[in-house]
């Protein structure tokens with residue numbers, strides 16, 4: 001349907017009129033807005049709306065936070081709320097973002113270790129896509145701030161988070177890694193590397209962020225790159241069936257106890273050590289992602305061609321050859 005202007009003798013662009021009456025062929029009139037005149041008002045309305053939205057975002061945390069999608073600015077605000085500017089430092093090297101209020105943290109050294117974690121992850125799992133967002137690691141100077149951050153993050157995201165247990169110095173949930181600053185650099189670096197690896201793998205693989213055999217195995221291996229593996233504990237676990245978990249349990253996708261992280265690390269090493277298994281890994285990973293779980297008990301049969309018992313036997317033989325000296 002076309003419209004025609006019926007006001008006779010009116011200027012082509014009537015400057016004092018807010019509306020232009022137009023006729024529709026059936027004889028009725030309607031008014032159309034005169035856009036050039038309204039444009040400034042429209043612009044003001046848009047600015048006003050943006051100001052209200054921006055103020056709401058700045059003034060109070062939204063109740064729909066998703067920790068995985070917080071921007072670096074939001075994270076910094078949430079981590080160090082009320083902190084004077086200048087007390088917080090941030091270091092960036094793709095894909096990591098390191099935030100800290102610990103004055104003695106050697107940012108460049110930690111960043112170099114995180115960069116190594118990224119290179120190792122790409123070397124070991126070249127079929128995973130690079131992260132699309134920054135991977136944050138937040139190092140808190142005090143236990144108080146460390147705990148307060150998780151309370152602040154937990155409450156708006158409506159996730160009920162347990163308080164960080166006494167003595168636990170690192171926690172990663174989804175792709176947000178956090179640590180308590182460690183005075184001794186040799187104690188700090190392995191911890192930062194471990195937690196950052198969880199957050200990185202979560203973004204690149206998308207399943208879990210710690211706790212299961214894959215996440216803990218990968219993180220522990222990278223941790224061992226910047227510290228010494230406890231070879232005595234590894235040997236003791238290999239020598240005594242009571243000192244390790246049956247793979248039927250270890251690979252079930254559930255939480256692995258901290259004292260068995262070494263075993264998860266050795267299983268990941270075993271997976272990466274053989275050229276055939278390396279070729280099989282992309283389809284195994286794709287299947288785990290499809291299932292939304294790292295429960296590998298059935299999948300090893302389908303994608304490695306071995307039952308869990310076969311894997312256990314082959315892994316143990318390999319591990320003894322590597323570590324029992």
Ligand SMILES: [Zn+2]
Nearest residue numbers: 210211216219
């Ligand atoms: Zn861990």
